[in-house]
Amino acid sequence: MPLDPSFVGRSYPPSEPYLVGREKIREFADAIGATDLAYRDPSAAQALGHPDVIAPPTFPVIVAMAAAQSIVDDPALGVDYSRVVHGDQRFAYSRPVRAGDSLVCVSTVEEARTMAGMDFLTTRTEVTTEAGEAVVSVWSRLVVRGEAGAS
Numbered sequence: 311m312p313l314d315p316s317f318v319g320r321s322y323p324p325s326e327p328y329l330v331g332r333e334k335i336r337e338f339a340d341a342i343g344a345t346d347l348a349y350r351d352p353s354a355a356q357a358l359g360h361p362d363v364i365a366p367p368t369f370p371v372i373v374a375m376a377a378a379q380s381i382v383d384d385p386a387l388g389v390d391y392s393r394v395v396h397g398d399q400r401f402a403y404s405r406p407v408r409a410g411d412s413l414v415c416v417s418t419v420e421e422a423r424t425m426a427g428m429d430f431l432t433t434r435t436e437v438t439t440e441a442g443e444a445v446v447s448v449w450s451r452l453v454v455r456g457e458a459g460a461s
Contacts (some may be wrong), residue, residue, distance in 0.1 A: 312352070313422040313429045313454070314365070317387050325377040325415040325438050332409040333371075335365045339441060342366060355408075365407035373400065374435040374448035377415030381433055387422065390454055397430070398451040404444040412440040427456035 337351040344366045347354035355363045382389050395443075407413070414437075421432035435448045 311432060312424040314386065315422050317381075317384075317422050319418045319419065321416055322377075322380045322384075323379075326356055327414050328373045328376075330365065330369075330407055330409055330411040330413060330453050332363050335369065335375045335407075337362055339366050339374070341370065342368065344429075352409075360406065360408060362409040364409075367401060367403070367406075368399075368412075369407050370401065370437050370446050371450075373413050373415050373437060374387065374450065375416070376379050377435050378417040378433045378450060381417055381419055381431075385421070387431075389429070389452070391453040395453045396450070396457060397453040398432075398449070400449045401427050401445045405436050407445060408438075411445065413445065414440055421451075423438040429454035 315436045336350050337348070346366075348358055348360065348364050349366055350363060352362055359459065382391060417433050417435040419431070421431050421433045422431060431452045431454065433450050435450070436444070437446045437448060438444055
């Protein structure tokens with residue numbers, strides 16, 4: 311069953327706040343092999359003008375994917391997650407994610423279309439602080455492979 315294109319433009323409720331901690335930033339940096347001292351040392355981050363350690367640029371995928379899961383899990387949209395392949399990810403920053411941030415996400419369906427027997431779902435997640443300060447916009451494209459033998 312193809313994705314329902316009437317979902318384009320639909321936003322989902324805000325996520326619960328996610329408190330960004332120094333340890334989570336360090337763990338993420340370790341996991342991706344990022345060695346910049348600004349990810350680990352508050353003094354190094356402060357020397358660059360930040361109030362505390364900053365997160366690597368792809369860190370927001372943690373909160374954005376969790377928030378966008380409400381879209382993927384919406385049975386009315388019609389995503390068969392067993393056939394999903396991650397197609398693309400991009401970020402547009404207003405400022406870096408910092409330790410101490412309390413982040414809230416709102417996810418919106420930007421694209422839901424079928425082409426060449428596959429469905430394409432693009433979501434945009436606006437990541438802000440609890441106070442409403444813009445931090446980053448995160449786009450994710452999922453490709454839902456067609457059923458074997460389907461034409």
